[in-house]
Amino acid sequence: MSIKVRYFASLKEKIGRSEDTLPYLKPMTIYEVWHHFNVGTTIPENTLAAVNMDYASLDSLIKDGDEVAFFPPVTGG
């Protein structure tokens, strides 16, 4: 199984891709997922994270099959 990682809006443009896939090897935090794919890049200030389409803090643990998303503050309405 694997972890799907998605990026949206300005963050997607900034890092130049919309999606990553990570083979699931061990439990890890959302923060670690970010650094796995964005080595040496600090998470931009105010970035929000979600797991399985619910908001989650960066220290939340993810499990096999989860969908993780990173995006900037929302601006709808």
Added chain:
Amino acid sequence: MAIQIKTEIFDPFEEIQAYQKKKFADIKSIGASTIFIGTMRDFNEGAPIKSMTLDYYPGMTEKQLDKIILSAQQQWQLIDCLVIHRVGHILPNEPIVLVAVWSSHRGDAYEANRFIMERLKSEAPFWKKELLDNNQARWVIKNTNGYTSN
């Protein structure tokens, strides 16, 4: 209760009429209806805006809107809610969002509508990218708090 994400322009008044006709034929307890319609301005943050593109997170957007409406239903006595939000390419004067709430009494309808709208602005994953008059594009950085800002 209904949540709709639309990629094409919509007429909020037609949507409300159609919804009422379909859902409320046998309901006689409605005493109050509140409607909020957000439309696109041709200016923002001191600059003229030509158009905007609204991006969203399919699945999560609907899930969060669903949770917001559920939270409103737990706090106020509501008969029904309709939330419609545009995505894609939008021009000035076009509707972006519709929040309609029906209840027996005005207090519930007024307060729940405001609550849904404010929570939508801060929690529903939508993102606006504006095209300025000089053809430069910029992402809107954050929404203001509707209770404390103009």
